[in-house]
Amino acid sequence: MSDIGTLANTAVAVVGIVVLIVRFRVNPVVALVIGAGYLGLAAGIGVARTAETITAGFGEIMAGIGLLVAFGVLMGAILRELGAIERLVRGLLRVFGPRRVPYAMSLTIATLLQSIFLDVMLVISAPLARGLARKLDRYGTARMATALAIGxxxxxxxxxxxxxxLALAALLHVPLGTYLLFGLIVVIPTVLVATAISTFILVHGWWKPEADEEPFVDEPREAGPVADGVAVQVRDEPRLVVLFGPMLVALALVATGALAKAAKLSDPALAFVSTPVIALLIGMVGTFYVGRRALGQDRVEQAMARGLKESGPILLLNGVGGSLAAMIKAAGLGAILGKYLSAGSVAPLIVVWVIAAVLHVAVGSVTISAITSAGLLAPLAPxxxxxxxxxxxxxxxxxxxxxHLTxxxxxxLQSLLGQSTRGTLKTCTVGVSVASVVAMGPILALSLVL
Structure with a gap:
């Protein structure tokens, strides 16, 4: 097939996926498989090879991240049961004080709490953010909502x-330790700078509490550890360092492995424990042990059962993202686009950003747009x-x-933080968009040295 034909069919597949998700409310998993199947048949790959490519792509991504996602979600489920997030936020308030706590909370969420499913973490942390907002000035809701969204x-x-x-690292074949190190280099300044810029704009005349905030009918009390809506009594409340220690050890092992590899150090024992799957397994087992000591065996097992249930949709979505990526690679899109984008400059990274941004505006999901754009770009990277x-x-x-609204x-964020739709557009839409642009600063800087 000609280059134009391949490009056109890829565009039709991507647009078709967007239309199915947005217009016809088709489940993203189904839409991505349909798009991958269409591309395979339209590109002349053939019926048998199309089916094989979809299956192989799904299997490859599952082999790369399946256990990682499961272990991460299980750690998060146990930490949620222990009330670790509530205790952490209260600790941040004591240490940093009301003025600096939005930055501390945003950075903590962005770096330390990523084993917890996003919506669950938001539901748990939002009441705490609202409580903190009342301790700030009249712009407290704007400050905390922006910090929470960006983090x-x-x-x-x-x-x-x-x-x-995890999905981006797997689809683009980036070692997880490498992504961990460079991701931290990007996320820390991004969160701090984006929160500062967004807050400055909001408190200097753009945020109107009377129009951008909505009163609560019933103010929920700050939650302790809960299970199925029922408060749970923690038998032996461990210190925060004990609660988060296993997770931090796991991430430290992954990072150490990446540094050892970069330094060309060879140690079989270190290589084994720093393998991402083994490192996160160690973290999960440690978190399980801490949870069992504090809550008891039955309660921890119930938390893990809920965590496994939450991980299912995540794994399916990432898996079919791998199917689409494999099909795009089989269609030869990487070689075609490589003819039109020059290497050795920052321009291709801007193109990558634009492709992902357009997909997100169309689809409305950060995870889906990241997976889809990574699938498009994976064959282009070489x-x-x-x-x-x-x-x-x-x-x-x-x-x-x-x-945005999808x-x-x-x-x-609108309902849990007491914002109007207009207010949420200012804190969430604009705030996270600022982070999107700010993040390209450290990424482009890294491109000059890598």
């Missing part, structure tokens, strides 16, 4: 084991001569642009 969305894209980060980690990070940054996170 949540940036974290799932840039921080391992965030769902978006042709560009750019380190794949930069392509992955740029795709992630673009997928943050314009979180996003579940948008509506949760």
């Amino acid at each position: 949540l969305e940036s974290g799932i894209i840039f921080t391992v084991p965030g769902v978006g980060a 042709a560009l001569g750019i380190d794949p980690v930069l392509v992955a990070l740029a795709a992630g940054a673009g997928s943050l642009f314009m979180v 996003s579940n996170t948008f509506w949760l």
Whole structure:
């Protein structure tokens, strides 16, 4: 097939996926498989090879991230049962004080709490953010809502084991330790700078409390550890360092493995424990042990059962994203686009950002747009001569642009933080879009040295 034909069919497949999701409310998993199937048949790959490619792509991505997602979600489920987030936020308030707590909370969510499913983390942390907002000035809601939105969305894209980060690393074949290190280099300044810029704009005349906030009919009390809506009594409340220690050890092992590899150090024992799957298994087992000591065996097992239920949709979505990526690669899109984008410059990374941003505006889901854009760009990375980690990070940054009315996170932030739709557009849509643009600063800087 001609280059134009391949490009046209790829465009039809992507637009078709968007239309199915947005217009006809087709489940994203089904839409992505349909799009991959269409591309395979239209590109002349053939019926048998199309089916094989869809299956192989799904299997490849599952082999790369399946256990990682499961272990991360299980750790998050146990930490949620222990009330770790509530205790952490209260600790941040004591240490940093009301003025600096939005930055501390946003950065903590973006870096430390990425093992917890986004919507669950938002539901737990929102009442705490509202309580903190009352301790600030008249712009407290704007400050906390912006910080929460930026921290949540940036974290799932840039921080391992965030769902978006795992998918981007797997689809672009970036070692997880490498993505962890460079993701932290990007996410820390991004969160701090984007929160500062957005807050400055909001408190200097743009935020109107009378129009941008809505009163609550019933003010919910701050939650302790809960299970199925029932408060849970923690038998032996461990220190925060004990609660989060296993997760931090796991991430430290992954990072150490990446540094050892870069330094060309060879140690079989270190290589084994720093393998991402083994490191997160160690973290999960440690978290399980802490949870069992504090809550008892039955309660921890119930938490893990809920975590496994939550991980199912995540795994399916990432798996079919792998199917689409494999089909795009089989269609030869990477070689075609490589002819039109020059290597050795920052321009290709801008193109990557734009592709991901356009997909996100159309689809409205950060994770889906990140997965789809990564699938499009995976075969292109070698042709560009750019380190794949930069392509992955740029795709992630673009997928943050314009979180809007089709996003579940948008509506949760509106209802849980007491904002009007207009106010949520200012804090969530604009705030996360600022983070999307700011993130390209450290990514482009990294491109000059990698």
